[in-house]
Amino acid sequence: MGNTPPVGRKVTLSDIAAGCDVSRATVSLVLRGSPLVNKHTRARVEEELRRQGYVYNRAAANLRRRTSSSIALVLNDLANPFFAEFAAGVDEVLGNTGYVTLLGSTGESTERELAVLGSLMEHGPAGIILSPAEGSDGQQVLAAVGSQTPLLLFNREVGGDLAACDHWDRLFLDNQRGARLATEHLIAQGHRRIAFYGGHLGSSSCQQRRAGYHEAMKAAGLSVEANWMIECMPNRLDAVAQSEHLFAGREAPTAAACYNDAVALGLMLGLHQRGLQPGRDFALTGFDDIAEAAVSAPPLTTLAVTPRARGRQAAELILQRLQEPSAPPRQTIVPVQLLVRASSCPPHA
Amino acid sequence: MGNTPPVGRKVTLSDIAAGCDVSRATVSLVLRGSPLVNKHTRARVEEELRRQGYVYNRAAANLRRRTSSSIALVLNDLANPFFAEFAAGVDEVLGNTGYVTLLGSTGESTERELAVLGSLMEHGPAGIILSPAEGSDGQQVLAAVGSQTPLLLFNREVGGDLAACDHWDRLFLDNQRGARLATEHLIAQGHRRIAFYGGHLGSSSCQQRRAGYHEAMKAAGLSVEANWMIECMPNRLDAVAQSEHLFAGREAPTAAACYNDAVALGLMLGLHQRGLQPGRDFALTGFDDIAEAAVSAPPLTTLAVTPRARGRQAAELILQRLQEPSAPPRQTIVPVQLLVRASSCPPHA
DNA sequence: CTGAAAGCGCTTACAG
DNA sequence: CTGAAAGCGCTTACAG
Structure with a gap:
């Protein structure tokens, strides 16, 4: 009584059982809150658990129970x-x-x-x-x-x-619907030459967002130029780097539905570098509603995905x-x- | 030979041992890459491991070895x-x-x-x-x-x-040194009325950053007004909300060393709401160099902590x-x- | 080089 | 209501 197991070793069920003279089975039942065990016994065991600072070994229990x-x-x-x-x-x-x-x-x-x-x-x-x-x-x-x-x-x-x-x-x-909503919104604002900017065709979400974009463009009877469909890594850095391609063709777009917010923020930087002011000279939308979307300059129209x-x-x-x-x-x-x-x-x- | 254990049960060492007629000990040695085991035996065991799609149970091994x-x-x-x-x-x-x-x-x-x-x-x-x-x-x-x-x-x-x-x-x-560097930089830019904005005194990092700020102010012989020391939650939202307090006293500051980037970005918003343009009418610094610091408008002077x-x-x-x-x-x-x-x-x- | 046996810390029928 | 015994999947001395 009153002695603790040697330091450096973890306290186990057996230590508790020995410490209050019951079997390991009983301690286990107490731990698992079984109603089978006598009130008084339970109290003694619980006291001993506290006293020795017992920590349940869930890995061992999982092994025995074949659970995870x-x-x-x-x-x-x-x-x-x-x-x-x-x-x-x-x-x-x-x-x-x-x-x-x-x-x-x-x-x-x-x-x-x-x-x-x-x-x-x-x-x-x-x-x-x-x-x-x-x-x-x-x-x-x-x-x-x-x-x-x-x-x-x-x-x-x-x-x-x-x-x-x-x-x-x-x-x-719902990537497709999201991109469609964004594109429809740009169309409603009066844009006709709208790019889809960023993302990789390898990813299904990019394909879906492009599909939504095409859906909206088609429904509005708008055509899509090849150089309006730009791939880039879904991050800010590559979005800055690729942004020049948007303006490589004859028909420069006046707006872009971007793959996501990171890309849209990168494109904003790229626009600045070309002397264009996003939100005035060029319209864009993102996707995700990351924290910075609300505080960028200008604030970014985007799709909330919570x-x-x-x-x-x-x-x-x-x-x-x-x-x-x-x-x-x-x-x-x-x-x-x-x-x-x-x-x-x-x-x- | 050639039969797999019933589906729904995971393949164990014993299955492998039985599958190629060796003891579980030998399989274990193979798994752990022991040099003790015969080349030919090893090959047979490894083939069987593949064949049955064995997945090592690390929890069981950890239990036995008393490791983690x-x-x-x-x-x-x-x-x-x-x-x-x-x-x-x-x-x-x-x-x-x-x-x-x-x-x-x-x-x-x-x-x-x-x-x-x-x-x-x-x-x-x-x-x-x-x-x-x-x-x-x-x-x-x-x-x-x-x-x-x-x-x-x-x-x-x-x-x-x-x-x-x-x-x-x-x-x-090194919070103290970081805040000192930021404050010294603001002083070098010509500011005299510099606030320390945001963070909670309950956190040690806030105390340290404040200490660095005071260190720089004192070294430059600059005084600190009570209403230049503003507490707020270390996030953007509360930073916007509290920003009016900066201008509550007679001596409004012309610059602020902020607790972190989130707070600085929030303060930027608050400044905008007062008709002040950050980076022109008011100088500020952040702490952390989060991704958006480089792309905010204006880009945020801050401390890189990688x-x-x-x-x-x-x-x-x-x-x-x-x-x-x-x-x-x-x-x-x-x-x-x-x-x-x-x-x-x-x-x- | 390989196998039989014990044991890690738990749980669970099964007796009593 | 409580205890003795077996076993989860592994490893590790110890024989042979």
Whole structure:
């Protein structure tokens, strides 16, 4: 009585059992809140748990019970505020549910993605939330994660043979509708020569946004010049670098629907460098509504996607899947909302 | 031969051993790359591992070996780009070293911080990287994490009795020097009435930055008015809201050293709302060099802290600590670098 | 070079 | 209501 186990070793169930003369089974029942155990015994055990500073070893319990208490969250770009907010939302819900988030960041590299998934799988996550890297292949991802662990695909589709991964749940933004809304808005402002700027054709979200753009242009009877469709990396830096191409042809556009906010902000810089003032000489829209969209000069018209709420939603979807492993796969398309700000001005006189 | 274990059950060492008629011990040796095992046997085992799609159960191995392969990363605000970049840096290094990152986000709540730490501890991380919530208490954190698990304190000091936690490693920015550099720069531009704007006195980093500011002001023989020292939440929104207080006194400042970039960007908005043009009518500096600092209008003079590199450094520090558990605690102060941009203009004529 | 046995810290039927 | 025993998937001395 009163003695603690040697320092440097963690306190285990056995230490507690020995400390208050009950069996390990009884301590385990107390820990798991079983009603089977006598009030008085429970009190003694709980006191001893406190006294020795017991820390539950969840890994051991998971091993015995063949359960898991972790969810893997694999993101193509954690440094992007959109995904950072998303991760915060995921972690918020998981934390409240007793799950721990295993984080993996792939830096938009498909090689690293496979390595990260392989490494995380060894920790036996109950489920996986994956925002795939650009060019990620469904077959390879499937090979890395196996078919036992539920996976929720977020934000973009993977490439390759989708039949093999049609059991995955999906959570996507309504990219096409978003880009259509933005383009329609530019058209309503009076623009006729409208570019679609940025993103990579390799990514499904870029294809969808371009489709929305084309839809709006077609519906308005507007034609699209080849040099109005510019690809660039979905970040600010490359957006600045490529912006000259917008003005390479005869018919320079007066507005651009941009792939995302980062690209739009980069384009603003590029416009400045050409002596054009965005929001006066040239109209543009973004996508994402990242924090800086509201405070750029001019403020950026964009599409709100509320990434934190998406994160919460993703966590809830994967938790639901754990409840009903055999329910049919669910594909959720999240509507996005157009926020009109000063950057989408009417054409300059 | 050729039969796979029933679907739905994971493949284990025993399945592999049975599949190629060796003992589990031998398979284990193959997995761990032991030179003891015969070339031919190794080849057979490796083929069988592939064939059955074996996935190593690291949790079980950790249990047996009494080791851990995870590091807990607990952040006060993951949605903040500074911490998101930091997390990406941490994960980059840990991923390359075979560790997995257990993510925890506290949303600047000390209550949640303790809950998150308690929950993560049950997963037995080898070490903890903690960027504490504002007002976090050292004793309570210590009680939550115990004294067995190495902890690296990042970004800010905890409160309370520090003697109890002087065995923790620390990685801090040189806040005082950074704020001094910014203030000296404003003075060199010709400003005399310089405010220190934003942050909470509860946070050690705010105190340090204020100290650097006072140091520069004192060295230049400049006095400081009470209404030049404004507290606000370290985000854009509250920075806008509080900005009127800067101009409440008789002696309005002509410049402000801001607590961080978010606050500086918020102040810019507040200035605009008063009809003042930042970078012409009022000079300001930030702290952090977040992505938007370079693209705000005007671009923001700030202090580069390279959060991603800090993340990598934090991961390396904690890994070193795991190598040498009994080395004396290390406190690392990271120098910061002043980036001069257009927002820190000379006083308006 | 390979195998039998014990054990990491837990949980869960099964007796009593 | 409580305890003895087996077992989750691995590793590690120890024999042979």
